Amino acid sequence: MVEVxxxxxxxxKHLTDLNDNQxxxxxxxxxxxxxxxxxxxxxxxxxxFLYHMTHDKAGSEDMVQNIFYRMLKYRSSYxxxxxxxxxxxxxxxxxxxxxYKKRQPVAxxxxxxxxxxxxxxxxxxxxxxxxxxxxxxxxQAMELLKVEDREILTLSKFQELKYQEIAEILDISEGTVKVxxxxxxxxxxxxxxxxxxx
Amino acid sequence: xxxxxITIWIVLLLAVFPAVLRAQSKDRDQxxxxxxxxxxxxxxxxxxxxxxVNINTHEGSELRVTAFPQxxxxxxxxxxxxxxxxxxxxxxxxxxxxxxxxxxxxxRNRLLKVSQNGNEIVIAQLNKNxxxxxxxxxxxxxxxxxxxxxxxxxxVLKNISGSAIVxxxxxxxxxxxxxxxxxxxxxxSTLIGAIDLSFPATVKAKLTLKSEEGLLLSDFALTGxxxxxxxxxxxxxxxxxxxxxxxxxxNGGGQEITITNMQGNIYLRKHK
Amino acid sequence: MSGEKEKEExxxxxxxxxxxxxxxxxxxxxxxMRFQGMLDHYKQAELDKGSYWKDLWSSMMLLxxxxxxxxxxxxxxxxxLSLSAGYLLNKKESVKxxxxxxxxxxxxxxxxxxxxxVVSLLENPSASERLRAVNYTGEMQRAxxxxxxALLTTLNEDQNVNVRLVTLDALAKFSDQPEVRxxxxxxxxxxxxxxxxxxxANLMLKLQEKGSxxxxxxxxxxxxxxxxxxxxxxxxxxxxxx
Numbered sequence: 001m002v003e004v005x006x007x008x009x010x011x012x013k014h015l016t017d018l019n020d021n022q023x024x025x026x027x028x029x030x031x032x033x034x035x036x037x038x039x040x041x042x043x044x045x046x047x048x049f050l051y052h053m054t055h056d057k058a059g060s061e062d063m064v065q066n067i068f069y070r071m072l073k074y075r076s077s078y079x080x081x082x083x084x085x086x087x088x089x090x091x092x093x094x095x096x097x098x099x100y101k102k103r104q105p106v107a108x109x110x111x112x113x114x115x116x117x118x119x120x121x122x123x124x125x126x127x128x129x130x131x132x133x134x135x136x137x138x139x140q141a142m143e144l145l146k147v148e149d150r151e152i153l154t155l156s157k158f159q160e161l162k163y164q165e166i167a168e169i170l171d172i173s174e175g176t177v178k179v180x181x182x183x184x185x186x187x188x189x190x191x192x193x194x195x196x197x198x
Numbered sequence: 199x200x201x202x203x204i205t206i207w208i209v210l211l212l213a214v215f216p217a218v219l220r221a222q223s224k225d226r227d228q229x230x231x232x233x234x235x236x237x238x239x240x241x242x243x244x245x246x247x248x249x250x251v252n253i254n255t256h257e258g259s260e261l262r263v264t265a266f267p268q269x270x271x272x273x274x275x276x277x278x279x280x281x282x283x284x285x286x287x288x289x290x291x292x293x294x295x296x297x298x299x300x301x302x303x304x305x306r307n308r309l310l311k312v313s314q315n316g317n318e319i320v321i322a323q324l325n326k327n328x329x330x331x332x333x334x335x336x337x338x339x340x341x342x343x344x345x346x347x348x349x350x351x352x353x354v355l356k357n358i359s360g361s362a363i364v365x366x367x368x369x370x371x372x373x374x375x376x377x378x379x380x381x382x383x384x385x386x387s388t389l390i391g392a393i394d395l396s397f398p399a400t401v402k403a404k405l406t407l408k409s410e411e412g413l414l415l416s417d418f419a420l421t422g423x424x425x426x427x428x429x430x431x432x433x434x435x436x437x438x439x440x441x442x443x444x445x446x447x448x449n450g451g452g453q454e455i456t457i458t459n460m461q462g463n464i465y466l467r468k469h470k
Numbered sequence: 471m472s473g474e475k476e477k478e479e480x481x482x483x484x485x486x487x488x489x490x491x492x493x494x495x496x497x498x499x500x501x502x503m504r505f506q507g508m509l510d511h512y513k514q515a516e517l518d519k520g521s522y523w524k525d526l527w528s529s530m531m532l533l534x535x536x537x538x539x540x541x542x543x544x545x546x547x548x549x550x551l552s553l554s555a556g557y558l559l560n561k562k563e564s565v566k567x568x569x570x571x572x573x574x575x576x577x578x579x580x581x582x583x584x585x586x587x588v589v590s591l592l593e594n595p596s597a598s599e600r601l602r603a604v605n606y607t608g609e610m611q612r613a614x615x616x617x618x619x620a621l622l623t624t625l626n627e628d629q630n631v632n633v634r635l636v637t638l639d640a641l642a643k644f645s646d647q648p649e650v651r652x653x654x655x656x657x658x659x660x661x662x663x664x665x666x667x668x669x670x671a672n673l674m675l676k677l678q679e680k681g682s683x684x685x686x687x688x689x690x691x692x693x694x695x696x697x698x699x700x701x702x703x704x705x706x707x708x709x710x711x712x
Contacts, residue, residue, distance in 0.1 A: 032513055039505045044497070051494040061497050065504055072512055135491040142492070157489050186478075189485045241596070315514050345597050347631065363597050365631040367664055367696070383601040385632035389664050390698060406639070410672075443639075454605045456636050460668050460698065 020084035028075045038084075039068055045159060046092060052154040053096060055143060063095050070095070082168055085161075089169040093151075100147070141192040149184035156181050226266040227309040233260065234316030239341035239360070242334070245322040248350035249329040250369075255338040255357045261319065265309045268329040341379060352391065362386070370394060370462070374469055375401075380453055387458040395457070396469040402452030405466075409440040409459050416466040420446040440464065500586060511595075584609070589620045597630040604636045613644045622653040626660045634661075638669050645677055658685035664696040671706040683710050 018026075020041070026034045043064050050060035070091050071078075078087055142150060155166045156177075163181075167174045233240055236259040244251065249268050256262065309330055313320040323330060326349070336342055342360040346353055352369035355362055361382035364371050367389045374396040386393050392412075397403075399418075407414060407424070416436040420428060424446040427438040438444075448455075448466075457464055584606060591603035604624065607617060618641075625637045644650045654673065661667050667689060674682040686707050690700065 032509065032516075035509060036502075036506065039502065043501055043505070047497045047501075048494040052492075057495055057497070061501060064497070064501065065508060068505060069508055069512070072509070131491065134488060138485070138488055139492050153489075157486065158494070182482075185482050185485060189481055192485065243597075315517060343596070343598055345630065361598060363601065363630065363632050365665065382598055383605055385601060385636060387632055387635055387665055389668065389696070408669075454601075456601075456632065456639075458632075458635055458665065458669070460665075460702070 021080050024071075024075070024078055024084050024087075025080055027072070028078050032072065035068065035072055038071075042085075042088065043068070046088065049089075049092065049154055049159055050096065052142070052158050053147075053150060054099065055139075059099065063092075063099060067092050067095050083165070085165065086168045089155075093169075137195055138188075138192055141188055141195060144191050145184065145188055148180075149187050152177070152180045153184045153188065226264060228264045229262075229312075231261040231263065231312065231314060231319055233337070234314070236260070236337070237340060238317055239343070240317035240319065241343045241345070242336070243318075243320045243345040244332070244334075244347065245320070246330065246332060246346075246348045247323050247326040247328060248348070250331045250351045251346060251348055251353040251366075252331070252333045253344070253346075253353075253355045253358070254333075254335055256335040257338055258335075259337050259340075261337070262335040263310065263312075263321065264333045265330045267309070268331055339376070341377075343379070343382065366391070374467075376469065378403075383454045383456075385456040385458075387456075388462065389459065390461045391459060392462040392465065393457050393459055394463075394465040394467070396467040397448075399468045401448055402450060403448040403455045404451045404453065405446040405448060406443065406454065406456045407440065407446065407464055408443045408457065409462065409464055410442065411461045412440050412459065412463045414438045414440050414444070414464045414466070417468040418448055418466055420448060420466075421450070422447040500590065503590070581610075585614065585617055589616055592620050592624050597633055600624065600628060600630065600633045601636060604633065604640050607640045608643065613647065613650070615649075618644065618647070618650055618653065622650075622657065625653075625657050631663050631665055634663070634666055635669055638666065638673060642673055642676075645673075651677070651679060651681075655679065655682045655685055658682060659688060664699045667695075667699045668702050671703050675706050675709055678710070680710050683707055686710075 018037075020038060023034045023038050027038070046067060047060050047064050050063050051057060054060060067088070071088065074091075078084075142153075145153070152166065152170070155161050155169065156163070161169070163174045163177045166177045170177070172180075242261070308324055309328070310332070311322055311324050321332075321334075329351070336358070338357065339359055342358060344355065344358065344360065344362040344364070346355075346362065346364045348366035348369070350367050350369065353364050353366050353371050353373075355364070355373040357374060357376050359375070359377040361379045361384050362373055363383075363385045364373065365385075365387045368391060369388060370391040370393070371386045371388050372392075372394045373386065375398065378397060378401050380402065386395065405420070405422075414424070414437065415431075416428075417434075419436060422445055424438060424444045427444070428436045429438065431437045588603045588606050591599050591606075594600055594603070604621070607613060607621065610617065613621065621637055621641050625634055625641060628634050628637065638654075641650055641654060645654070654670065658667075658670055658674075661670060671686060674686065686703050689695065689703055690707075695703075
């Protein structure tokens with residue numbers, strides 16, 4: 001029904017060769033089906049980011065759908081000047097903000113719902129139990145972090161984004177990113193250690 | 199060059215607006231709807247207030263719709279009262295096609311609003327409080343999935359190929375099926391009124407019947423839980439009193455058909 | 471001084487490594503299907519621009535519906551599952567317990583698939599598909615939380631009277647489950663269709679659910695209540711109070 005406008009029609013190589021920016025440009029031009037490919041590529045990592053920020057599995061799944069819906073709806077605002085990922089995270093952070101506004105204060109969770117843990121690393125049973133406890137406390141400590149700290153830790157640790165990429169997403173300098181990551185990690189450590197002593 | 203320009207405009211306009219061409223008329227709304235894919239299965243969803251609904255078929259490929267207000271109509275919510283339905287006058291469905299004019303719709307005489315997406319059509323009343331008689335002529339022998347919701351008044355479906363889900367409050371539900379979509383579930387319900395259904399003799403279905411007060415009259419030899427209650431009456435029909443829920447199999451069973459009324463008979467006829 | 475700093479660095483590193491253990495759980499496997507459903511609706515809404523129902527379609531988008539093609543996928547899975555079941559049964563020299571374990575695992579898989587299909591089909595924009603979804607629950611012996619929640623939502627919010635009627639029947643089958651009963655009673659206040667008001671009153675009577683009397687009485691207060699319905703509900707209350 002809607003055709004790719006001729007001035008964007010590139011030599012279309014195999015779909016998997018197209019990078020995110022090219023795919024999004026196609027979506028912007030009207031080829032909405034290409035969004036499925038972007039979904040396939042990114043929904044897992046997006047979900048991971050949202051989960052680490054909220055510890056809400058179902059809410060994160062819903063937010064992923066919402067974010068892709070918004071990317072479709074506001075596709076005309078995509079410029080391709082920055083990376084696709086930057087734009088995607090920009091929208092994700094907005095959706096997160098809305099989520100926080102709506103959500104009632106949630107009690108700090110004391111169970112990690114369905115999370116995989118690296119338990120059997122040649123550890124004895126006691127070591128495994130201890131490690132599990134440690135991780136639980138760390139999980140809780142994450143929740144007690146300020147949103148900005150949790151976010152920057154999530155982006156660097158769990159999303160494994162480079163400082164340069166994080167800088168683009170947060171719209172700050174690379175140097176500032178380094179400093180903030182360091183500060184956030186310190187904060188986390190302090191909270192974690194404080195709780196262990198209780 | 200000029201004619202080409204006009205043609206381009208017409209093509210553009212027709213492409214942009216749904217393919218609804220309306221006739222202008224004093225107190226009735228009359229128009230055709232062309233299917234996005236004529237001859238292919240389509241869905242018709244109707245959401246109406248009180249009045250009456252009459253759906254039949256014709257040889258053309260488009261849908262022809264007529265709506266006119268019921269006599270004695272006013273802010274009629276149709277709640278709690280038994281509707282006196284006025285007889286439908288047979289009208290010649292001759293539609294004035296607006297060609298060339300810029301899609302000329304004067305909004306004033308519209309009784310219905312239509313939305314269309316390819317072969318999916320949704321028709322609703324603009325003012326739910328008016329009692330309207332609505333007639334729709336469907337293309338014959340084209341598979342259709344009908345969803346008819348009325349707040350009040352009888353619903354009649356004639357010569358349908360496909361499936362239907364129909365509900366009204368006061369009024370009979372009558373439907374004759376020329377062909378049945380074997381895979382589609384169906385449901386018919388009314389509060390006070392008879393439900394009168396005709397199917398091809400070979401139809402296979404799993405029936406759930408519910409009536410508090412009424413008779414079941416069937417041309418088909420039903421099997422299942424209802425069997426023990428069936429008697430043969432002098433017309434050769436199978437008959438049973440209804441006082442609650444019953445399940446039955448038609449020709450061994452198949453797609454689920456749910457039939458519900460509070461007061462009224464239920465008729466299951468073989469469509470010749 | 472530098473020793474302090476080194477210690478801090480080491481601790482930070484430890485925390486960083488410990489974070490490795492906190493992985494996010496897997497999202498549900500229906501994520502792509504939900505997305506596809508949303509995309510389909512969005513595309514339709516785009517084509518539908520300019521009509522009165524644009525808003526209706528746009529809001530349906532957010533229901534993240536699933537196309538009926540999921541049924542096809544479902545039957546494919548069933549075929550695959552029954553084929554594997556057949557293969558397992560034919561394997562010689564297999565330990566009996568191993569077999570039954572695998573078979574019950576398969577049975578659970580099938581139940582999960584059916585449940586998933588019901589829950590997602592219940593949000594389909596076509597009443598025919600939603601009807602189909604409710605009819606499927608007839609094959610379940612017991613309805614779990616998710617299915618009950620989905621059925622109750624359908625009972626309270628579905629736009630089609632027939633779908634709601636059939637849902638009421640479906641829930642009635644599971645009325646021995648207490649959360650179902652509670653859900654049914656709270657549904658009374660939300661029903662404005664005369665057919666449903668009658669049907670739910672009948673069900674309460676059949677279940678002898680005296681807890682419903684208050685809600686039924688509240689219904690009587692509505693002025694617009696259909697006369698026939700009013701009579702029926704008064705009758706029902708009388709019989710329940712005895």
